[in-house]
Amino acid sequence: MDAERQKKIEALLAKPTLARLxxxxxxxxxxxxxxxxxWEEGAAWISSYQSTRKVKDLRRNPKCALIVDLPKSEGGITAVLLEGEVELLAGSRPEVHACIERLYLKYLGPKGILKKEPQExxxxxxxxxxxxxxxxxxxx
Structure with a gap:
């Protein structure tokens, strides 16, 4: 993949856009x-509760796909599809907590993350x- 295309992919993945898993x-x-x-370090990081169907599915079969797309063309790349296998990281490890916090900041901003529900x-x-x-x- 050429550097310009990779740069456009990285730009789309940095946007606070909903993906579909x-x-x-x-x-x-x-x-x-x-x-x-x-999107960090060549991986997509997703926060979820352990009791959800998606997590139960991934425990049985770690293969999945994630699509990120824009509702209309802004020029250039409008969709990125990621396919692969997942690793589930649970526990109160500081690096897990910090990554989830960065994820929430992407979508909620510094004030939104401080609200009661995101903190819960x-x-x-x-x-x-x-x-x-x-x-x-x-x-x-």
């Missing part, structure tokens, strides 16, 4: 949900990180 049930039924994500999410023992390291990246 696709997982599969044990029977192979697709499950697609909107998610917030953070951030500090919930149910919260974990889904780390998607893509094996395939497509863009258009």
């Amino acid at each position: 696709a997982t599969a049930s044990p029977s192979g039924q697709p499950h697609v949900v909107p998610v917030w994500f953070l 999410w951030l500090n919930s023992p149910e919260n974990l990180l889904i780390k998607l390291t893509p094996k395939k990246v497509a863009s258009w």
